Amino acid sequence: MNEITNSVWNTGVPIRIDAIRTAQLYNVWGPCLLGGPYWRLYLHSAPGAGILIRRKHVEFLPGKIYLIPPHCSLGTWCDNPETRQFYLHFEMRQFGGAPGFLYHELECTSLLQELADRARNAEDLFRETAAVALAAAAVTELPREILTEFHRDHRMDRMIDFIHDRFRSPLSIEKMAAECGMGVNCFIRRFRECTGCTPYQYLTQVRYAAAARMLENDLLSIDEICAEVGIPDRFHFSRTFKRLYGHTPAAYRKAARTG
Template structure:
């Protein structure tokens, strides 16, 4: 497998992001990304997208995300123009934004890349004509900021990219997903978890959002995320707790409640050490809280 490093496009490790327009008159050889993600928007024409040896037709309006270590390429290009946006995960922790609670975000940026690893390139966003025009204008503005590099360009690129992610997520109507789209149909359930992870929920409730049976839901959820729903919720609570502990002045008790735990002692045992917070720091925080 030929690996294409991000360094082939940009040497800036402090700003691991690259955007370009691509025109393919000839097939593009199979390759995999080395530790970066690629967002692809097809601007015109058509081609055959080869993913792990399987062939899938794509055309103007196709939007998809290629995760790291997925082998892909293009064959039979016909007036094939695309925009490639490449970035490392650390460029933006997209899961920390509220758009993560949208089914379209979960489908396009979480589930589809995972499905490409297990079941091939079976679903992707297909833009309507008016949506295509809107996205092309946003891409043009983002590309201009990236290439001209006027004062504050990095801030503008980040802001423009976040806006693009939000708009694409809004445009992704999960009701358009084909019935055999597999794990991508989990998007409404994952979005619901993102919005309500601090609340109690049942497998029955989550499965109903996907129209799968509970047995199918559990199987596909494990396939998509590597764990069961309640384990996934615990990981999400951990991720949120660690971020709040490091980035805010909230007390441990407040963070515990925000993450769905009324017992701050239990929270401290489960989360503090995993978040790298020392028991001494926790005792100091607890003592400060007890003074009020």
């Protein structure tokens, strides 16, 4: 099991890498709810796992790459204890999914496979560069009609970096709007145009994604993790975490570490 969380977010490469990981799926995907402000790229080692769309099982097959757009809210399933998953979470400033676009299947070409192999190799010097290249190459294979092109605004780009840097601290909508030199209503509207979600939704998703990574990898207690991600109310944290990830924090930690 390996993981990286980092950023590549500038005018040259408009992609932020949020997580790269290889994991055993059986305990983690049974079931959970996929969400978050990032794209998801999946490559499975064996059949027997996938997503739920209107209660229908959609199986992710080996030899294929699957892309899921941000804010997907899809359920998951896994019946095969042997299935391993390589996944990449990344954000794009330029594109989101068009209405009705839930997932897309791509052939795992030799180029995509090589980039995936390099991205999941913890010892590869160009691991994160390969991850950015993999994300870009996969998205360029998508049909144009299933993409939504976001507005570009350097103020929102800076705000996204601000949220990732400061999510552990108290952040109000008023404070974020002031950082951008904008009124609250104008800021919320512009942020949604540029990201597909509200600032509060984005902040919440960043905090809980960070909490999930801590549960997977750190020895901090759940109360300590709450404090680390800026959510002091343990009951609220546990309830929201279960809604987003399908498990309580304690059950998620156990499942992830077993996997």
